[in-house]
Amino acid sequence: MPDKVLVTREIPAAGLRPLEGFDLTVLSEAPPEREELLEAAEGVAGVLSNVTEKIDAEFMDAAGEGLKVIANMAVGYDNIDVAAAKERGIAVTNTPGVLDETTADTAFMLLLAAARRLGESERTLRAGEWHWWGPKLFVGVDVWGKKLGIVGMGRIGQAVARRGKGFGMDIIYHNRSRKEDAENELDARYTDLEELLQTADFVSIHTPLTDETRHLIGAEELGKMKPTAVLVNTSRGPVVDEEALADALAEGRIFAAGLDVYEEEPKVHPKLLELENAVLAPHIGSGSRETRDGMAVLAAENVVAVLSGEKPKTPVDQ
Template identity: 45%
Template sequence: MEKVIVTRKIPQPFIEQLEAFAEVEVWNESYTPMPRDKFLDSLKDATACFITLSEKIDEAVIESAPHLKVIANMAVGFDNIDVPLVHSKGIIATNTPEVLTETTAELGITLLLSVARRIVEAEQYVQRGEWQSWGPYLLAGKDLYNAKVGIFGMGDIGKAFARRLKGFNTNVMYHNRTRYKDAEEKLGALYVSFDTLLENSDFIVCTAPLTEDTRDKFNEAAFKKMKNDAIFINIGRGAVVDEQALVKALQEGEIAACGLDVLRQEPIDMSHPLLSMSNAVIVPHIGSASMITRNRMIQLCVDNIRLVLNDKQPKTPIKAI
């Protein structure tokens, strides 16, 4: 009989769908990942696994799972999976593109506006009882209207983000390894070099996946090229940013502020210097966190597992890299 390992607690209706064709083992902790040793042990007789970004699929996993046929990753990005290794073993890996595009772009806009208008600082200011009077520059922030916005990574999420900027009458620039004429024609986005993006943007938004080309792309040299009043937003992947360089840039006034939905280490270490900075807003990787979108992501993972275990092609296979 087929066996599916589910590394996070998911709603019962999805489990029942899986139970219709397989034995199902679920880690019933909503907010903590399945321990690594438990995961490896559970894979011994598994034919499928439903994972999140917390699970690293490497040689140890593959060696522990001799019967594995499919890995369903509940994410668009798949830097947690050694894709060439998985494919070399004849295992199919899938992800969840498209279903979370709009929700993630929406979170990006929310984060950008929250940082620009200093919403977190303002709320804490009120909560501490410091709001005693009105002042001309009390918690004055930065306008998005008419600003120059640079997008690094013009995939589906980058395009959805750019589309939302049209209502703010912004000037959108983008840098991407591939030039997208449709984004330029439909969204009025201007393709520029990475340096031009850094030097001219009032806001810089990273939506890029993690690759060898994007790793540490936002480093000390990059932050030095930005405007001193620039705001940096990252809804892509944490390792695209050199966090030590980001801390230094914030401390030395090379940029004004940042908003991060992703970090190199998740969850963040509570001693991280970013947590003590009033001009850094950090949220816990909630880009796709709406009820509708998370349900769609889970359903896509379930559908992919069902299809593969029935010797059919999955809806969203991860292609060779």
């Protein structure tokens, strides 16, 4: 009998092809209710999960002892209890590499839109309230030639830095460890977080969500930023204290923010929704056709590898 494989959401067709030989269950387009997810877990050997599903000990126990692999269709895997999986001998995989450039595009899109007030000006135009060209109308801040501070200089952070380089920006970064490659390739300079916040014109966050990075950017950190600075977050919402950010934006203590992720998705802090200087995207960081295909295929190939007794292609650090 073929192994049972659960795909927790509808995914691009390209990702289902490698799974054709299995006894496959694909849940709906919307995130499944918890009950439905736990029921569907019963007896599965492999799971292709998404960031919307909490894959914890309860889920693993509902699946039973046959569960061998959890393949997240994302680079972040804070939705998975990796320690619980390790205890049970279950492999956990993610999709690094295939989404770096697309997510970096998203970060740069938000950076440009926030700097040049695209959200606010487009809303005005669509409302029929654009009456004339004005010397002082929708005046933003320059991006080119400014200082870009990258928090988390992994693959995505470096891809954003390369974009900044193309805009003639000066690159500084903060990371757990020094990245000599990036320093050589991009003339990126390592700083502590404090100096980065105090001197960068643009701060773009690219850290995973861990106990150490939760609320890494709060009131105190925002207070160190320049009043002309822009904050961009395409990593995970809880890395930024949303309430503190909304207050800083409302009081003009920083110029603007571009956000793709939120503390309690799909909820967005009501104060943020009221602010003209917040550009708000609904977690579309990796959302290009090509990249979503690539993520789905890689996640599926990880399932196939483990269930065929091979090593997973992209295991997370367990």
